Amino acid sequence: MLVDSHCHLNFEQLSSQLDDVVRRAELAGVGHMLTIGTKLREFEAVRSIAETYSNIHCSVGIHPHEAEVEGADVTVEKLVSLADHPRVVGIGETGLDYFYEHAPRDVQKRSFRIHIEAARKTGLPLIVHTRNADQDTIDILTEEYKKGPFKGLIHCFSSGWEVAEKSMEIGFSISISGIVTFKAADELRDHVRRIPLDRLLVETDSPYLAPVPNRGKTNEPSFVAHTAARVADLKDVSADEVAEVTTRNFFTLFDKIRRED
Template identity: 75%
Template structure:
């Protein structure tokens, strides 16, 4: 079995044919999916999808792009209240995005720290988005970890090696998306070769970043098989072994889910 550890099933490209998307995932051997919260104002729709399927769970959080638009809504108390639902198994995605900078950096950092504080208090893992923000991401994770431990994952990893290294030092996992199949992603493949397989997850980040050979199409959970095959090739192991290990890693991290 494979797990898609990060997808956006509430986005229109997928929600418009959700039953078919879930069926295709099952046919491809994808046994579980984690659909991700990015806006509190849309969280009810995310949670409803998780409620509708036994093999789908969800996270709650505010993407760094939304750190300004939802600044008044993001509080530890609010997030804690939403995590009480049995289908909510993680916080995020949260983090820093200095590539697009749709929100001021100070508000992104504030939101990131609020999510971390909530992860520390609830014991739920944190799903971290980081783009063009390696130094600040590392510094915030280190500073906050010194206040008390928390777990999590760097999702859709495409950063410099130091982000992976410092994140793993505090117990984080590293999730690999379809980017690893792209022709220009040689550096990422080199990083994946160095990451212990016991620290790896695979994801689609669908409907974005469709892997080779599905480039140009809307991504979906069934396509995680192509990402997993590339990661297995890089690690020099059988795809079934990679699937088993990454599935175990998923359930070890998101341990609110009953297998």
């Protein structure tokens, strides 16, 4: 069994054909999916998907792109309250994005720290988005961890090695997306070779970043099998072993989910 540890099933490209998307995932051996919250105003739609399908859970959070628009609404207490639901198993996605900078950096940092405190209070994993913000991401995670432990992962990892190294030092996992199959992703492939298999998860980040051989198509959870196969090749192990270990890693990290779910 494979797990797509990060997808956006409420986005129109997938929600408009959700039954078929879920069916194709199951046929591809994807036994579980985590659909991710990016806006509080859309959280009910995200949670509804997780309530509808037994093999889907969800997270609650505000993407850094939305930090300014939804900044007045995000508090630790609100996140903790929304996370108090059996289908909500993670906090985020949150973090820093200095590539697009749709929100001011100070606003992104404030939101990031609020999500970290919510993860600390709930005990749920923190789902971190970081792009072109390596040092600030490292600094905030390190500073906050000294205040009290929390668990989490770097999603859609494509950063420098230091982000992987420092996040693993505080116990984080690293999630690999279809980027690892892209022609220009040699540096990422080198990093994947170095990351211990017991720290890896796989994801689609669908509907974006469709892996080879589906580049240019709308990404969906069934395509995570291609990412897992590339990881297996890089780690010189079988695809079955990658499926087994990354699935175990997922359920170990997201331990609010009962494996039989």
